[in-house]
Amino acid sequence: MDTRGTSTPELPELLSQSAKPGIPVPGAQEKDLxxxxxxxxxxxxxxxxxxxxxxxxxxxxxxxxxxxxxxxxxxxxxxxxxxxxxxxxxxxxxxxxxxxxxxxxxxxxxxxxxxxxxxxxxxxxxxxxxxxxxxxxxxxxxxxxxxxxxxIASLGPLEDPFWALYSVMNTHALFQTDFLTKLVSQACWTIRELDGNFNPERLGVCTLRGATLEDSCLLPGLAVAGKPCGQVTMVLRGARIALFTCPFGPASTNAPATACFSSPEDLTKFSKEKEQLAEKQIAQLTAMNINVVVVWGEIDEKTLVEAEKFSIMVIQAKSRKEMAYLSEMLGTPLLSYLIPPLVPGKCQRVYTQELGESLAVVFEWDHPNAPALTLVLRGATTDGLRSIEQAVYHGIDAYFQLCQDPRxxxxxxxxxxxxxxxxxxxxxxxxxxxxxxxxxxxxxxxxxxxxxxxxxxxxxxxxxxxxxxxxxxxxxxxxxxxxxxxxxxxxxxxxxxxxxxxxxxxxxxxxxxxVTVDEVILAKKSPSQQQDLNSESKKAKKSPFLSMNK
The missing domain is CATH 1.10.560.10 (GroEL-like equatorial domain)
Incomplete structure (x- = not known):
């Protein structure tokens, strides 16, 4: 279809008019040039x-x-x-x-x-x-x-960014674009600095399955999906945090094993040693003044009871992605063994927030580069939440660009x-x-x-x-x-x-x-060549590794 609406000559005709004599022109039947x-x-x-x-x-x-x-x-x-x-x-x-x-x-x-x-x-x-x-x-x-x-337009330094963000959000949001754009605009405007700068890292995004999009809200600090385990549900001052991607308790082997006991005394000794190990692990955390533990793994009940004796808040995370985000924001590593980190994460307070039937764990701290606000998104399905989350990130990125160049x-x-x-x-x-x-x-x-x-x-x-x-x-x-x-x-x-x-x-x-590529050469072993190499490994071959695909 020609949408130019003018009688412009075809490209081959134009090229043939400007081609120099003596230069061969490839035929139309030639395959992919x-x-x-x-x-x-x-x-x-x-x-x-x-x-x-x-x-x-x-x-x-x-x-x-x-x-x-x-x-x-x-x-x-x-x-x-x-x-x-x-x-x-x-x-x-x-x-x-x-x-x-x-x-x-x-x-x-x-x-x-x-x-x-x-x-x-x-x-x-x-x-x-x-x-x-x-x-x-x-x-x-x-x-x-x-x-x-x-x-043709420019976002003013004191303008509500809703009108500028709506078209970006509308491209990626499947429904309720008005509500979502207002939420993103409010969040971006709230954490925008007085000098006009905007740091997108100060705005977190948390997805919680359940309820509807209208139940989405803004929470102070960094909120993540998770639940507290045990009786300690908040630390209101001087939180020191450790992150673990392993079970909270004595390490268990990956392979199945069966313990053999010859007497009741052996069973009692085994249980006592396990309790002593849990006490030792908690004592190590206490020595580093760790009072908040976030775990992506199973929670051992006896270890949890021991942690509560020292007022350690234990949080079970929902995904490794959120663990990685916490590690980046808190500046502390993810540990695969239950040992205290050399550099624990620090924040002012940690507490839980009820959102209908779901729970979010909120981390708050006073730091210029720390998340100041979290946009909590609600939805019925994981895929739906993923699409909404992606639309929100597009809106945040667009506002960040407009703060740098408002055109x-x-x-x-x-x-x-x-x-x-x-x-x-x-x-x-x-x-x-x-x-x-x-x-x-x-x-x-x-x-x-x-x-x-x-x-x-x-x-x-x-x-x-x-x-x-x-x-x-x-x-x-x-x-x-x-x-x-x-x-x-x-x-x-x-x-x-x-x-x-x-x-x-x-x-x-x-x-x-x-545009300058005319063929693709794949240097790899084909199955038949690999069989020949195995059966006749002592014989020389001209080019056993080269197969070509144009």
Missing amino acids: LSSTAAARTLISIIRPCYGPHGRQKLLVTAKGDTVCTGYALAILRALELEHPAAWLLREAAQTQAESRGDGTAFVVLLAGALLEQAELLLRAGLPRAQLREAYATAAAEVLAILPSLV LLPGAGATEMTLAKILSEKGSKLEGAGGPVFLAFAQALRSLPEALAENAGLTVTNVMTEMHRAHQDGNFLIGVGQEGIINVAKEQVWDTLMAKARGLQVVADVVLQL
């Missing part, structure tokens, strides 16, 4: 339906047998077992975008894949790889230079259509290889609003025609909505400048790396 394109198409087919606010979910069963229901591109990519090196590079690019800006992973995969598909067409038309790479780099630099001029771009595909229009106009005037490459880059950019329209259930041809007409008339605020084209300024649909610019840079880096 760019071997990475097949892998990119596969990833696009998986990620494309999840793109945008109307994207769908994927129900994945991982290699370990875990079931994951998500629409987050990076979570899907992590669950896939990728074999093609180009697919690995695209996943790594998406990971880079997620780590640096939090959002835009699907944007990176879709745009990079579209550019690779356009590159294959250019190579088939006879454009040398060196010229393609140089022209792609020029087009990418042109796009990044134009991007700041498209900014906002038109969303809903409007920015991509504007960039495509500008590149098309410049490409139609350029001579040589630069012209068709600029047109190809523009076509790749148009694939993003096409995906938004497709996922919204709209007629793609009609939507793209209307958008093209509006942008040709100079209205670059027209994007894709739920029922057709919309004015993104009136609907307040935004993209942060930092996330979009970083995503385009990541795309340019990975595409420029892949």
Whole structure:
């Protein structure tokens, strides 16, 4: 489908006009000139339906047998077992975008894949790889230079961030976006410093299964899912904390064993030694003034009773992920044996908070980099909570970016259509290889609003025609909505400048790396070769380790 609406010559025709005499042009029947394109198409087919606010979910069963229901591109990519090196590079690019800006992973995969598909067409038309790479780099630099001029809004230093965060949250939240955005906005605004700086590490996120999303709330300090064991349920002053990823009690062997006793005295001696071991372990903790223990494992009743004698609060954690988070925040290691840490974690107080039928354990301390607030999310299912949690993190990341650079771009595909229009106009005037490459880059950019329209259930041809007409008339605020084209300024649909610019840079880096690849060489042993090596290990072979896949 040609959405440009102008009678622009086809790329092969343009290239043939600018090709030098004597340079052979590859035939159209030649197979993949760019071997990475097949892998990119596969990833696009998986990620494309999840793109945008109307994207769908994927129900994945991982290699370990875990079931994951998500629409987050990076979570899907992590669950896939990728074999093609180009697919690995695209996943790594998406990971880079997620780590640096939090959002835009699907944007990176879709745009990079579209550019690779356009590159294959250019190579088939006879454009040398060196010229393609140089022209792609020029087009990418042109796009990044134009991007700041498209900014139309900015978040003020004293403004409620709700209006700026809503479109980001709406892309990832499945329902009740208003409530969730208000909660995130309130949390971010509360811990924002007076000088305008925002430290996202000071805002924790805790998920508790049960109740509904409306029961989500904010708690002071760092809250984690867990329950106190025993009678000691709080430490209100000078908490010193140890974290254990082992049973709280005498160590048990992994292999099953049967104790053999020849007399009742042996049984009594065994029980007494076990009690003495528990007393010794608790005495070691007491010597280091440990008064809070967080355990990811079983709790031995006798050891628990001994701990209560010294007013030690014992907390059983729900997941290793929360243990790792506590270790990072408290600055104390996770221990696999019941021995006191050299550097215990410290905070002011530890207590439990009842939230309906669930319990959360709250850690509070007065430190500039310590979590000051926790957003407790409630939901019926683990997968639902995971999606809500991911949406919250996207909102927090977006606010962090806006505190660094408050500029906002038109969303809903409007920015991509504007960039495509500008590149098309410049490409139609350029001579040589630069012209068709600029047109190809523009076509790749148009694939993003096409995906938004497709996922919204709209007629793609009609939507793209209307958008093209509006942008040709100079209205670059027209994007894709739920029922057709919309004015993104009136609907307040935004993209942060930092996330979009970083995503385009990541795309340019990975595409420029892949456009010069013409084959993939896999150096590995095939099963038949391994059998030959075992049976004839003394015989020399020419190349037993090399298999090639184009």
